[in-house]
Amino acid sequence: MHKNLFRAGSFSELAQPGHSTARCRFLELPAELRLMIYDYLLISRDALASRAIRGDKPYGLSLTILRVNHLVYLEASSVFYQNNEFHIGSWSQSEPSDILKHGQIDPPIPRARWPSLRNLSIDLMANHKTASVELSQGPTSFWARDDTNCEAYVCSLTTLLESCSPHLETLKLTANMGRSGVNRKSVMSLSICDRDCQFVRALAALKIPKISVHFDFRDAFFYVDVDAKAFLGRSIPLIACQIMFCQAQTKLDRLLASFGGSISISKRTGRIDLSPMILKTWKHSCLGRFGATTNLEDEIANPS
Incomplete structure (x- = not known):
């Protein structure tokens, strides 16, 4: 049992x-x-x-x-x-209408218990089996701005945050890029989180000083604690794009390291720590002024 x-x-x-x-x-x-x-x-x-x-x-x-x-x-x-800390993900086996009706999240914690939760780790990447990204026809294709699966998931997250807002003590926002790959669907999920006004208001209503941001790639990671007000002052997709851009340079960084360059690589996993590169770009930004602090992978457990 x-x-x-x-x-x-x-x-x-x-x-x-x-x-x-x-x-x-x-x-x-x-x-x-x-x-x-x-x-x-x-x-x-x-x-x-x-x-x-x-x-x-x-x-x-x-x-x-x-x-x-x-x-x-x-x-x-x-x-x-x-x-306990609960890692919240999307309920991949339900239709969007079911998620909107029942507020299902994964793991399926009973709604009556949502106000009791104190420590949350939320996956910003919707992971539905039926999720699809429709491309327009033409020489300059783009993906649709709406995805009912992602929207249903963000709606559930909003209700969850509103339920536990008065007593929530810690919040970690995660994106496991190694699981689904860096693709258009990934950006869509983050974009819907950013432009959902109720979700943003639910984040703003939390009475916590810091929000932990964790991005995981197969060959790199980015862990940082950011002032909650500073985080809300930035676009989530913009932050994600900065992180993904730096991750795209990791192969070049490894090549430069072979010629005497210096990069930060975790001794435990061999993955590149993106924090020094990204925080340098935030030095004069609102995140920097509010005091972003890194959480090195060798000092904390790697989230699963």
Whole structure:
């Protein structure tokens, strides 16, 4: 059971308390001690993600304690949702109309629990199996400005942020370019996030000082903590394009390094750290004035 996190359709299906009338001596322990036990059993060092994102990686959580009885369930589930970080992605198996109706996100956290979330990692890249980018006909083709799958996903993200806004403590915005490749669909997803007024207002309403921005490529990465107000003053697609432009130079950088040049390469993964190049371009920008700080890959866990 405890090794099968997110195997079922939602957390509510995993964690229904039992109906035993037997005396529970566990509740006779001091509350402080019970909280320590919950932390040990239910808190993961890594962000909790769906099986589609994490693969077969186990978290080692002991969710069976949620089935002891109703009171233990209430105490333990609060610790689980409030103290874990959740990596939110798009629900790839639903139609856009279903997402708009039910607000489904991946992993499928029950809506009633959204206000309890304190730490979020949000994937800005919509990943729907039915997503498509329509090209116009002609010598100068371009992709359509609208994608119902992406729009439905951003709508769900907006509702999620509005629900947990009063108590949210940390927010990480991620884009895994190594997963889907740098293509027109990638830019479309980021563009819809940027021009969705409700999504932008939901970000602006958050009472957090910093937003972590994580872009991952197969051969490079960009991790930075940015002042929330400064981030909202920049276009998300513009930031993404700057990052992707620098990533496109990585092969040239490696070539120059062979001739005595200097680039920042992670000793752990061999990927190039794009932060020095990008932050240099932000030196006199609003991001620089608000104090962007890098999170080097060797110092923090690589998000999955």
